[in-house]
Amino acid sequence: MWLKLITWLTLLQLLAGALSQELKIFGGITEPVRNYPFLVNLRRGPTFKCGGALIAPSCVVTAAHCLENDVQNVDNLYVNAQQDCLNDTIPDSNVRQAWYACISPQYKPINLDADLAVIKLRQPFYTSDIINTVAVDFNDPPEDARMRIVGWGMTNEEGLDWGQCLQSADVSLVRRDQCNRQMSLITPITKNMFCALGENKIDACQGDSGSPILYGGRVVGVVSWGKDCGSGLPGVYTRFSSSSMMWFLQSFIETNCLD
């Protein structure tokens, strides 16, 4: 009898431990990438680096820090479309090589201010129901906005899984003043950033960088940085609605992406 009770208690404790672990980092669900026809992952050679989104058939938006100060050298940079898990085989028609890339002139690696880059592809993707572009929204989401994040980043503390399958989660906008109170010890939240956090500390994590954050099906930013993952602190995103991010993106699109 006692033995049984103890066994049950141990089991319950183990279960609780496992659950809190699972919620600790990210806490999303696996979702088929076909639900996101514009979503791509970035590779340096074969190595997965970041997420990104097709904002035109030949242009991908991502975070500046994803290019690792190597923006001049993108010959070995590739984007993979419609890949559920990072180790899934995909047809050549879903892969494109980068031609050149441009990072925001305001980008500061020290605090990840203006963490935004656009990659021009050597060949455009043939758009269809399967691979397609996503609209960019240059408006601020409303104060109570629920947004969707997607990515192939870490889901636990064991590090990146090179076979990670796409995860998605819903997060809510965190007010700028509140986020600043929580994050300013690390670095202040600039006007080129906004913050979001999900229920049960759902959050983006390492490897999700550059992936889009969506409001009403449009991209309003990209994953930029955070203090740990699932710490209960908000995740920080590059804010497309700031005047400098909007100017940078719009002028890049006009001069490079309308083909």
Ligand SMILES: *[C@@H]1O[C@H](CO)[C@@H](O)[C@H](O)[C@H]1NC(C)=O
């Ligand atoms: C892909 O990676 C996952 C997890 O890392 C693994 O379980 C699976 O067997 C791998 N698949 C292939 C085709 O290598």
